[in-house]
Amino acid sequence: MKENSLSIEKKSRYLPFGDQQDSLFYGKDILSVKQFNRDDLEYIFGVAHEMREMVQRVGSFDLLKGKILANLFYEPSTRTSSSFTSAMERLGGSLIPINEVHYSSVAEGESLPDTIRTLECYADVIVLRHPEVGASALAAKYAKKPIINAGDGIGEHPTQALLDAFTIYEELGTLDGLTVTLLGDLKYGRTVHSLARLLSLYKVKINYVSPEVLRIPSEILEEIAEKNITQAEFNTLEPAIKETDVLYVTRVQKERFEDLDQYEQVKSAYVITADTLIRAKKKMIIMHPLPRVGEISMEVDNDPRAAYFRQMEYGLYVRMALLAMVLGKS
Numbered sequence: 001m002k003e004n005s006l007s008i009e010k011k012s013r014y015l016p017f018g019d020q021q022d023s024l025f026y027g028k029d030i031l032s033v034k035q036f037n038r039d040d041l042e043y044i045f046g047v048a049h050e051m052r053e054m055v056q057r058v059g060s061f062d063l064l065k066g067k068i069l070a071n072l073f074y075e076p077s078t079r080t081s082s083s084f085t086s087a088m089e090r091l092g093g094s095l096i097p098i099n100e101v102h103y104s105s106v107a108e109g110e111s112l113p114d115t116i117r118t119l120e121c122y123a124d125v126i127v128l129r130h131p132e133v134g135a136s137a138l139a140a141k142y143a144k145k146p147i148i149n150a151g152d153g154i155g156e157h158p159t160q161a162l163l164d165a166f167t168i169y170e171e172l173g174t175l176d177g178l179t180v181t182l183l184g185d186l187k188y189g190r191t192v193h194s195l196a197r198l199l200s201l202y203k204v205k206i207n208y209v210s211p212e213v214l215r216i217p218s219e220i221l222e223e224i225a226e227k228n229i230t231q232a233e234f235n236t237l238e239p240a241i242k243e244t245d246v247l248y249v250t251r252v253q254k255e256r257f258e259d260l261d262q263y264e265q266v267k268s269a270y271v272i273t274a275d276t277l278i279r280a281k282k283k284m285i286i287m288h289p290l291p292r293v294g295e296i297s298m299e300v301d302n303d304p305r306a307a308y309f310r311q312m313e314y315g316l317y318v319r320m321a322l323l324a325m326v327l328g329k330s
């Protein structure tokens with residue numbers, strides 16, 4: 001429970017079907033993967049797995065009937081926003097979608113804290129994507145209702161990392177003992193910032209493959225080294241491909257570059273083709289948070305190792321689990 005959410009707690013005592021206030025994530029914000037330990041992940045994967053079975057069996061059910069989600073997106077999104085929408089609707093809840101902040105009071109200069117305090121009058125949980133690092137933490141400071149970080153600039157994307165880890169777990173059965181190779185824009189890619197941290201809860205080896213100017217930030221390398229995780233950095237995929245169990249490909253984040261000439265120089269640094277896969281393990285999986293803009297050739301899509309479309313579906317189950325958990329229904 002958030003300290004400042006006394007009024008919600010008090011109110012729910014009078015509801016005929018109150019929320020489970022003793023549930024692990026009830027009323028909690030999801031701001032960074034740093035807040036999770038292995039037990040939390042096991043729990044989230046368990047709930048997500050049950051969500052998967054329920055969706056496959058009945059499609060939708062009324063776990064969150066009467067609850068309302070506000071989707072507040074200050075940056076473009078296809079998968080995150082529509083998977084949260086689908087997750088809420090499959091759980092019987094409903095939605096306030098604000099995907100075009102240009103048409104909301106934000107365009108008139110409303111501050112983030114004020115927009116958040118407005119939306120929480122109408123919604124039970126807020127999913128926020130914002131271009132500034134730390135925006136979700138700021139929102140959470142002002143909100144009584146749970147805030148879920150759906151990407152804060154080049155900072156973190158915790159729900160993506162959770163769904164990435166769940167994908168690996170469902171596809172390969174474990175995370176321990178794996179070699180995960182993160183490739184592409186490791187400087188600006190928030191998904192890899194979150195995923196590398198989350199992976200460090202397991203016994204993994206992490207390879208980083210990037211152009212020199214897009215190396216993983218040194219503070220992340222240091223954080224992970226403190227957990228005794230073996231890490232290696234490369235400029236090309238060649239030395240890492242043979243040992244890789246999970247190849248996690250990312251897009252070069254054009255919108256984060258100050259110098260577009262620099263973007264032009266690195267934008268096509270890596271392209272995964274059928275040829276690349278000849279040297280890879282037969283059981284390797286290829287992941288990508290998407291959108292892709294040329295890093296994985298379409299000829300790879302039919303290879304059974306291409307997991308990036310399945311990964312999107314796993315995202316639905318993880319987001320259903322997270323909504324149910326923060327709303328005290330799991």
Ligand code: ASP
Pocket residue numbers: 151157190191251289290291
């Ligand atoms: N969709 C992911 C994100 O929001 C990855 C990307 O945009 O490249 O970070």
